[in-house]
Amino acid sequence: MSTPHPSVVRLDELVMPSGALGAPNPLPPIAGGADLHKDAAGTGLDDELLFGLGYGGTDTVLPYLMQDGYGRELKPQRHVTAVLENERVRAEFLLDLGGRLWSLVDKSTGRELLHSNPVFRPANLALRGAWFAGGVEWNLGTTGHWPLTCAPLHAVRARRPDGTEVLRMYEYERMRGLIVRIDASLAPDAALLVVQVTIENPRDSEVPVYWWSNIAVPERDDVRVIAPGDEAYRFAYEGTMSKVPFPDVHGDGVDRSYTTRSRDAADYFFELNRAPMPWIAALDGDGAGLFQASTSRLRGRKLFLWGTGVGSRHWQRWLTEGDHPYLEIQAGLARTQLEHLPIPAGTSWRWTEVYGLAQADAAAVHGSWRDAVSAGAEAVAQAGAGMVLAREEARDTAHDEVVEVLRRASGWGALEDARRAKAGESPLSSTAAPFLSGDLGAEQRWWIAALDGTTDALASDHAEPPLSYQADPAWTEAVRRAAGWQARLHEGVLAVASGDWEAAGDAWRASLALGDNGWAWRNLAVAAERAGDHDAAATAYARARDLLPHLLPLSIEAGRQLLEAGRPADALELVGSLGVAQRSDGRIRYAEARASLTTGDLDRCGELLETGIEIADLKEGEESLDGLWLDYQAARLAAAEGVPVDDRLRARAAREFPPPARYDFRMHVEE
Template sequence: MSELRLTTLTLPTAPVGPVNPLPPLFAGADLHEVADATEADEEMRRNIGYGRVPSVMPYLVQDGYARDLTPAEHPVAVLENDTLRATFLLGSGGRLWSLVHKPTGRELLFRNPVFQPANLALRNAWLAGGVEWNIGTIGHAPTTCEPLHAARAVRPDGTPVLRMWEYERIRGVIFQIDAYLPDDSPVLLVHVRITNPRDTTVPMYWWSNIAVPEAPDVRVLAPADAAWQFSYDRRVRRVGLPAPDGTDLTRTTLSPDAADYFFDVPDGDRHWVTALDGTGRGLVQASTERLRGRKLFLWGRGAGGRHWQQWLSGPGRAYLEIQAGLARTQLEHLPMPAGARWSWVEAYGLLEAEPGAVHGDDWAAARGAALAGLYDLVPQSVLDRELADAEAWLDTEPIETLSRGSGWGALEQHRRAVSGEPPLPAAGTPFPDTTTGAEQAPWFELLDHGRITSADGTPAPPSYQTDPVWEPLLQAADGWLAALHLGTLRAHTGDHEGAARAWRRSVALHPTAWAWRSLGALARRTGRPQEAVRAYREALRLAPALLPLVLEGADVLLAAGVPKEALAHLEALPAAQRALGRVRLAEARAALDAGDAERCGRLLDEGIEVADIREGEGSLHELWFAHRRALGNHSPDAELPGAYDFRMLSAGAAG
């Protein structure tokens, strides 16, 4: 009997924490910037150059977490039938955290034993494990560590449905995830629909990222003879499968470096990907036709890749990712026409295939064995029928609210009503006014009264807008806060001169750290370092204890060649903040630049743990080697402490 229930899951947890109040004006986009796409075909090159965003705005960065774990309860929804039990983290993007095959007791996913955010997402905070739903723009989604709206719905046959949805602010679209387990289904079914309510085409992106356990006997298979490789040199290459350079990339424990492999699935073939162990068993993901892309991500066996795995989930717990997306690669956006609705069905379950064939030397035979097992598990006709039948119930109103998401959909619904635009098509995905709060309050005031008020500029603005539809309203409003927001919106759209004018007006009306910092960030972005220094000095004068501002200001001062001034700001912080890893890193860098190699070395020897070290960030190992060079000691890579090694490529050139 299929059921849906709410419960809690207790995990050792580092809370995501508060957002950074400084808007990421020119930062926060993904690492997937392509330096060389000459080997890509015309379609891929066109999509790679389309739809890029300058930052993750209007979202704010989630970097308020640490690495201290304490037990905490997380709300979860559980779908269950006689074969599978699926657990979803409602407070973390609706992530499918666990999928258990009940007859065997086997966990099909990599179920992370800890809740430890790390800096891999567009907004910084990201979790390893399970199945993550990514929408909008390239990278781990802005909603990955946010609660979604969730409710109970029911199919016409009585099957309970876990419905999750949200209004995605970068693209201005609605996404809806309906997960269900019919009584006799051997697979979890997930119907996804994206709705573009706008009257313009928008760039679109979706990838379902699936973490599964990694082991020497695990092999990844997909219906392709070639793959598009993309690694941290940012070059796209087409490679043959399974062993383009003599190393079988489908056996991930053999690969030295982290890399992405996007399977080049021929048109007309069934869309699936699987990771099978030595017995020929493991998770398979399959879908209807629209979800075209399939990918393998691996961390590699290098010291940096192993360190990342431990950083995310603790020692001795390795995983790889198999993924599925709208485009052929994660380097691309697709144009989604005005008013379009895109839907597909995904299936997740235990695949069983003949192990000798799966792990044999004949790649075609290995793929064929996996495909035969997939047809035994779930024929393509079943998924196609589910997609067609879902049209009858996708827009039915949910019958019970399970959790609340953001108030941004409700605000957009109100904006449309005020402007006379058609409402959001939200019958099955309602956005009630009761979901709104402090983040949306200024924008309701602007819509209803033509102003945004603030007492004295001391509290940080709780939210920002980057959609051009808000620009006329901000232009018509008076006051320093409206001018601040107008500058932020203009900066995002690339109107740097207009942004500077608005921020200067904001400062003239009422000087705040927020406007001065924005002027400094713009000057830094446009190559005017001395102007940036002047603006950050004003911002720091107004908010000397604001940690994110002190760290940004220190970077600016170091770049301008005044490390002692940067040290003075860092030293003025309270002791608790000075103990933070990001502050200690800034202090060590400033000390080295100021000629105090001893102080830098002492900090390095004591240990610097940066909770939000970024994927691809080289600050720790670069500082280590820079300090050694300052001492006249050109140490070999082997002397780099493991705690400082987050390198994604093999050691060698990094020092």
């Protein structure tokens, strides 16, 4: 056995060019949203997988607010980090950004094993919007990048009885009502980072659970992704998932384990048949690179690739500064990311992961698939993965001692403990993961007042938004007893979370009766649009904007509603009423261009496209900009030639005037 190497945990900081995250969007996300992964069942899926696809999905991120107020400008910013280090390995975590493992260096070779993005540049890929590329992201909740990916985690330094130092990060995840705890340490006798995850369901009912560890590594032509399976479930952006052979997915001789050989973006979820130690690796031309292995509970493994098309490459550049392509290898509780699993009431699940450098025979790695898998398995074993996983999984963590608080995060765990105390329920807080009353802040103030029956004593400016919302029905009675227009606003949002839109509308109208406020009008607009009453929605949005004229997200929603209702002239009137700051926003400029095109004002649309429309929060899979460009070109051809726009003309426009790179975000292009 190798000589033990003691490790240390310390706070540090990382300065890098960063986009400002901005304030949360104050409008509660009650409308839901389109999900690329819904209705994805294709061919070759067994009953277990089909159950997982149909179980536990959600179309809203309530109670969270969206994070869509970021921009594209980069400025130097300090990020608080925790560093875990010994003589073999150095690992660095971003404590205020979901605990992201940002850097993992094998010190014997000096090699950075991860894609460590040189910038923090948020983009719209997460459940709440803001997401950033790089490192290893921990994802709990539901399909997608988790709600806390751009939020702080509580962090402490813990010590085991043998003296090993542990970085412990934890939080109360509000969408599912689960406690997540991530313990990171360094193996004393191998060059491995050890990550032990515990998910606790403190509720008295079963809860759908989802977990994926998303690992970004540099992408190059010589990098091959290897996992011990020869079949995979392929999900691509046509929207269906099917079982396929791997790596020759299409029978065309193209080896998809080399990601630069694919034009379009795709996910490949490997079928590993409940391997006792699942693993995945990304190995370069020399046979070296990062591997991840785990105990059997974390059964899923996935390869994500952006593809080499113009739109895919644009996405890669959009997420960084310069040219830093990456791919992702991932590990999850289920076989695919489209599934959820039931975690029983009062249950904890735990598993262990290891990360490190694999060094394999290069000829075998880049030989046949069977040889590559064999070489990868041998390299993982030689790195000590099996030994370390067995030891860590058997470890009793009950005697770990918290010796230093490194970072405090939200007050939501403390608030839930306050609610539980009022209800006579057991607390969430424990010595391993304490939630402290000192964590309570402005976001929790109204809810503490609701528990105490003192909401009527709070200041109540109708132009000021509620700072937070709840979706847990455990709050319903306290909110119903509370007084004031905000209480009725919250009552409506809780009703939406339970699916009762009729009760929600009644509550919001009651809020208006207690004080005319734009927040209730906006929610009534969403409800009317959902019911198909476009005129009522437009009227309610207009009332909301009268009361909240400076709220950009509201202007964006109102403009979008008018376009979708077939009222482009009204959308242009709305745009014309805005001040310079709002009118220069990319979403507003897009609405202006789309409305101009629809009303036949090709010159105005063309000028906007020529001067540039940049949508900072363009969503993954969204076709707004390339669609606008192609529709404009088809309309321009039709006007010049005096012919109608039809499918043939659209196809011709796409051939003769393809979207310029700045507007091309297509992750899949039809042949």
